[in-house]
Amino acid sequence: MQYFNAFLESTNHLPYVVSSYTIVFFLLIGIFTLSFKRVKKLEKSFNHLTKNES
Amino acid sequence: MIKFANPSNFQKFSDRIFPFSNLVTVTFFVIGLYFSFFKSPPDYLQGETVRIMYIHVPCAWLSLMIYSIMAICSFISIVFKHTLADIISRSCAPIGVCFTLATLVTGSIWGKPTWGTWWVWDARLTSELILLFIYIGHILISNAYDNKKKGDKYASILTLIGIINLPIIKWSVDWWNTLHQTASISKFSSPTIDESMILPLVFMSISLTSFFISSILLRIKGEILIRKIEIIKLNKII
Numbered sequence: 547m548q549y550f551n552a553f554l555e556s557t558n559h560l561p562y563v564v565s566s567y568t569i570v571f572f573l574l575i576g577i578f579t580l581s582f583k584r585v586k587k588l589e590k591s592f593n594h595l596t597k598n599e600s
Numbered sequence: 601m602i603k604f605a606n607p608s609n610f611q612k613f614s615d616r617i618f619p620f621s622n623l624v625t626v627t628f629f630v631i632g633l634y635f636s637f638f639k640s641p642p643d644y645l646q647g648e649t650v651r652i653m654y655i656h657v658p659c660a661w662l663s664l665m666i667y668s669i670m671a672i673c674s675f676i677s678i679v680f681k682h683t684l685a686d687i688i689s690r691s692c693a694p695i696g697v698c699f700t701l702a703t704l705v706t707g708s709i710w711g712k713p714t715w716g717t718w719w720v721w722d723a724r725l726t727s728e729l730i731l732l733f734i735y736i737g738h739i740l741i742s743n744a745y746d747n748k749k750k751g752d753k754y755a756s757i758l759t760l761i762g763i764i765n766l767p768i769i770k771w772s773v774d775w776w777n778t779l780h781q782t783a784s785i786s787k788f789s790s791p792t793i794d795e796s797m798i799l800p801l802v803f804m805s806i807s808l809t810s811f812f813i814s815s816i817l818l819r820i821k822g823e824i825l826i827r828k829i830e831i832i833k834l835n836k837i838i
Contacts, residue, residue, distance in 0.1 A: 550638045552648070559648035562713050566652045566706040570659065573705075574811060577698045581818045588825040595832045 607684055607824045614817040621817070624810040632803035640800050649713050650797070656706040658805040659699050662812055663731060664766060666696040670738070671763045674756035683827075686752040689759065691819035693738045695812060700732040715779050723772035724780040727765055734762040748827075 553560065636654040643650035670692045676685035707725065708718045719725065742748075742755035773782045 547638060549641055552642065553637060553651070556642075556648040559713060562649055562709050563651045566709045567655055569705050569709075570655050570702045573698050573702050574808075577695060578811070578815055578818070581694075581815055581822065585818055585822045585825065588822055588829065592825050592829055592832075595829060 607687065607827075610684060611821060611824055614821060618814060618817050621810045621813040625807050625814060628803050628807035628810065632800055632807050635800035635803055640796050641794075646714055649710060652706055652710040653797070654800045654804045656703060656710060657801060658808045659702040659706065660728070661805060662808055663696060663700040663703050663728070664769060665809075666692050666699060666812065667731060667735070667759075667762075667766060670696065670759050671766075674759040677752060677756045678760070686748075686756070687820055687823040687827075688816070689738075689756065690742055690752065691816055691823055693735050693742070693755075695815050695819070696735045697732065697739070699808075699812075700728065700735055704728060704732065711779075720779050722778045722780055723776045724769065724778050727769040727772050730765055731762075731769060734758065734765065737762075 553563070632654065636651055640651065640654070642648045670689050673685040673689040673692070676682050677689060704725070707728075711720070712718050737758055738755045741758055742751040745751040745754075772778060773780050
């Protein structure tokens, strides 16, 4: 807890660290969400096509 | 291993692995964050900005690892003409872009308070930027042709040519005088950083590697579905 409190008090460095973690977090969540949505859309389209075939 | 070279078998296998890799990602990310902010002391020279290392270094490692996987797949694709190798290579590239971009952005943010500048045309930074361009080039080339096979072939050639950039990235800090520091963790010698700083690095690396596994499985599933849909549409036309 002592290290975390010291980190919160370091106003000079805090924005750099927080922005780094935030950017990486959103970048990775972004690619994952896009991939997930794409797969769901493809699955829907595949199921639709196979249903029509049968 | 040969069993998984079949796209349908691979898909069944990946469906079983996917929830587990997601669980590992979240668990180790939380543990990694805890160790990064609560258990790791500030650096005597860099102060609190050293915490950027716990996210920057795993992203950099992964940007190189993903490219190595792509290079192996490109080789397999060119020599054995295996479809799954093309699928893996295609699926790796966008994730590689994300990790390389994350490396460059976090490195730049780390550079400002440490070096006093956001960017320098230093050998390590420039070679990492070239890696980003190669990843983008791979995506553009593989999607540039109506014939997927042709796109995959040219993208594989680009990846194999671009592999020359990997040793440059790795050893640029040793070969040239750079602002970027030399490696603190090496396979051949004991690490030069304290254990309290290695632990968060290890946890974050496990989390991000597991995230890569989840994402790649998801994207491979998407690529397999695209190919299956194309075959069904083609059969309908015929």
